[in-house]
Each structure stands twice: as C-alpha cells, then as structure tokens.
Amino acid sequence: MIGTRGVPARYGGFETAIDEIGRRLVEAGHEVTVYCRGERHPEREYLGMRLVHLPAVRSKVAETLSHTGLSVTHAAWRRVTRRGPDVALVFNAANAPLLPVLRAMRIPVATHVDGLEWKRTKWSGTGRRYYRSAESLAVRWSDALIADARGIQDYYTERFGADSVFIAYGAPILAETDTAKLAEAGYKPGEYHLVVARFEPENHVHLAVEGYRRSEATRPLVVVGSAPYADEYTKQVQELAGDDPRIRFLGGVWDQDLLDALYAGALTYLHGHSVGGTNPSLLRAMGAGASVVAYDVNFNREVLGEEAGRFFGDAESLAYQVEVAEADPGAAADRGTAARKRAAERYVWDDVATAYERLCEDLKARRLTRKTIRRKT
Structure with missing residues (x-):
C-alpha cells in the first residue's frame, strides 16, 4: 500500500482506510506492507502490517510525490530480490507518473483515484493541469482504477471512457460515546x-x-x-x-x-x-x-x-x-x-476489505490488466 502517510491512522481518510483494510487482509492470511511517512511507529509492524518508513520533501507541492517515488523504488527493488509484492495498491491519482517503475518490474497496480483534486482552490493553474494530466496517466498505466463513489466512477467513464472498480469506505458505528x-x-x-x-x-x-x-x-x-x-x-x-x-x-x-x-x-x-x-x-x-x-x-x-x-x-x-x-x-x-x-x-469495513481482497486476487491472476480499462483513446 503506497502513497499515503501510512499507519497508525492519524491524518485522513486514506490512512484510516489502510488501517481498516490492511488489518483485515492480515487476518485473512495475506502479507501486507504499508509505506509510511511522518511520525515513525516504534515497531516495524502494526496490527500485523509490515511498516516501511521513508522520508519526503516537506512542501505542499513535492511531499506526496517525493515519498511515493522512494516507495515505488523500494518496492521495485524488493521485486528484484524476489521479496517483492504480488500487487501494489497506489492511493491518489497524483502519484500516477511513478506507476511505470512498478510496471517495469511486472507488479500489477490498482490506483485509488480519490476525488477531483484539480478542483481544489489551493492549486494554481499549473497544479490543476498536473492533476488533470495525472488522472489520464492513472487510466493509461494502472491495471485497475478504484473509485470510492459512483460519482467518481461516472467522471472517469465520461471523461476517459474508463472502467473502474467501485469500493466505498466503511463507517465506524458508534453505539456509545464518551x-x-x-x-x-x-x-x-x-x-x-x-x-x-x-x-x-x-x-x-x-x-x-x-x-x-x-x-x-x-x-x-x-x-x-x-x-x-x-x-x-x-x-x-x-x-x-x-x-x-x-x-x-x-x-x-x-x-x-x-x-x-x-x-x-x-x-x-x-x-x-x-x-x-x-x-x-x-x-x-x-x-x-x-x-x-x-x-x-x-x-x-x-x-x-x-x-x-x-x-x-x-x-x-x-x-x-x-x-x-x-x-x-x-x-x-x-x-x-x-x-x-x-x-x-x-458502509461496512468487513465488506470493503473483502472487496479489496477480491481485487488483489484478480490483479495477481491477471484478470484485471490495462486492457480491461476500456478507453476511448
């Protein structure tokens, strides 16, 4: 799992998703590696997930991409040494320019495209153009796209003619609170x-x-x-x-x-x-x-x-x-x-994790490839 701040989840939705999904995949018998940036967990494992901490450039523009660059390089090197992953889950379409590193090592890739990041006002014209381009690259270089909302699925179908796998998040159900x-x-x-x-x-x-x-x-x-x-x-x-x-x-x-x-x-x-x-x-x-x-x-x-x-x-x-x-x-x-x-x-985390497990199995078996993302261009 690549492209986020990692676990334990302390920041946002992606991190929470990795926390919830990763622990359930471990319980199902899978080996899960999470690439992390930021505060270092004192152990090399968390709820059975193997943690790899790598640095990042501390700036709004470069932080995510710099960390993902190191992460995909590390995952590719593990593949060379025959200890690499069967499947990579990359979170955030902004990381799409780095997907060829994984593809070069024949690691199947699913990209969670997130929301419409280019619409955020914090990005200038250059930033927006980058995110629009990254969406296109995610379609071109992923073996599968993950959308967490039907509206995101519709966007990728209408703009790129691309299929995606719909997997929402789970919701914590709080019967009692403090x-x-x-x-x-x-x-x-x-x-x-x-x-x-x-x-x-x-x-x-x-x-x-x-x-x-x-x-x-x-x-x-x-x-x-x-x-x-x-x-x-x-x-x-x-x-x-x-x-x-x-x-x-x-x-x-x-x-x-x-x-x-x-x-x-x-x-x-x-x-x-x-x-x-x-x-x-x-x-x-x-x-x-x-x-x-x-x-x-x-x-x-x-x-x-x-x-x-x-x-x-x-x-x-x-x-x-x-x-x-x-x-x-x-x-x-x-x-x-x-x-x-x-x-x-x-919005049930058990169901979400089962859907990710099925997705990973399809990627490993090559039932999902770039050819299964139908495109107009």
Whole structure:
C-alpha cells in the first residue's frame, strides 16, 4: 500500500482506510506492507502490517510525490530480490507518473483515484493541469482504477471512457460515546452545531460560518479543524465569524474519543465537503448518529440519500436548516438515527476489505490488466 502517510491512522481518510483494510487482509492470511511517512511507529509492524518508513520533501507541492517515488523504488527493488509484492495498491491519482517503475518490474497496480483534486482552490493553474494530466496517466498505466463513489466512477467513464472498480469506505458505528469527554469540553448533547473540516475553500467552512451567523440560532457553532498552507483562508473564516460569541473555534482535535463525542452530541453536523468522493468525516458523523446538513453535491447525496440528511447550497439555505433543527430537535434526532442505520447497512469495513481482497486476487491472476480499462483513446 503506497502513497499515503501510512499507519497508525492519524491524518485522513486514506490512512484510516489502510488501517481498516490492511488489518483485515492480515487476518485473512495475506502479507501486507504499508509505506509510511511522518511520525515513525516504534515497531516495524502494526496490527500485523509490515511498516516501511521513508522520508519526503516537506512542501505542499513535492511531499506526496517525493515519498511515493522512494516507495515505488523500494518496492521495485524488493521485486528484484524476489521479496517483492504480488500487487501494489497506489492511493491518489497524483502519484500516477511513478506507476511505470512498478510496471517495469511486472507488479500489477490498482490506483485509488480519490476525488477531483484539480478542483481544489489551493492549486494554481499549473497544479490543476498536473492533476488533470495525472488522472489520464492513472487510466493509461494502472491495471485497475478504484473509485470510492459512483460519482467518481461516472467522471472517469465520461471523461476517459474508463472502467473502474467501485469500493466505498466503511463507517465506524458508534453505539456509545464518551459523554464525560463532552462534558469536560463544556458541551451538552443536542446543545450545539458542529463543523469538522480542514480549512480549505472547497470544504465550505466559510459558508457554514457565514450562514450560521445570519441565522437566529441560539445554540453555539463549534468549529473543529485547521490546515497547513491555508493561513489566508483561515483568516477569511475568522473574519466572517467576527465577534459573534456563538461561534467557537477549537482548532484541531486529535483526541478521537472527544471528536466522536462531539459528532454524537451535535444537534446538527454541517458538512461542506464538495470535491471528494465518499467522505470519511461524513461517514463518521453518520455512524455517530449525527443529524447531517450537507453541501448539495452528488457525492453527499449519494452517501446520505434523501431521508438521512438535509442539504444547503448557500448561506441562506444553511441558516434556514440550522433554525429548522433548533425548532424541531426531535426530527433532527430522527434523521441522525436514519443516518446511522444507513451507514451500518451500506458502509461496512468487513465488506470493503473483502472487496479489496477480491481485487488483489484478480490483479495477481491477471484478470484485471490495462486492457480491461476500456478507453476511448
């Protein structure tokens, strides 16, 4: 497994997926190697997964690609010494220019293409062109593409005429949460609205803050999150909040028990993510039974359906949804129950891991190759 920060999962959706999938593949009898960057785990193994720590260039532009370059070189060298992998799972289409290194050693490759990264405002014209090109290279050089949302599948079909394997994420189903943690943080169940997001424009934290501030809500808005390389946007969000005493910024919360308690205790969880596929934060909120008000894009509608959430597209509609939830908290709680039920039925890590196992077996047996990704060009 190549292309992420690795495990134990401390950062994002890819890392959580590797944690959950990798441990289950080990339990099924497979040998799993995870390439890691960042904080080093004290052991060479984690939940049975072999860890390989390699450095990276510390910059927004080069960090992921530099680490992946070292990782694919290491995996290729292991192949030379006859200890190499049967299959490589590469996460993030941005790593596609490095796939020929694996292909040269006849290592079958599946690329998890992630979301539409080129739509993120943090990338300049050059960065966007790179990501668009990388998508094309992923189609050309992968033996299989992995999409975690039907909307991503549709995008690759329409743009490239390419088939992909649909495998969503799993959701943690939280029957109980640490209410003492919530009390220690100064909050009561049902008495606040919540945002959890990296501070990036496409996650619409600014819209959540602006919409809430326009509302007549009496329960506070709790904002969890931050982002590297986003000082200007963070300043914009704080300026929109102004001196409104109802809006509280907590910064990053790395205590998972507290974060789960915040999800479970929120009257509403305001989810503004718009360019990814199946978003792990949304699944965690649903698994905690949060009543979700989500930005109105196809990815979020796909995950929530029509019964398990409400949607907003601008500040006015968000303000309306917040006020409606405060006027009828019972209905909001019912939507949270429906969301948990939907997550428990549709987003199951055991099923996800089984799908990855089947994918790897198909790659190893050469039932999936570049020829099976049908392309227009």
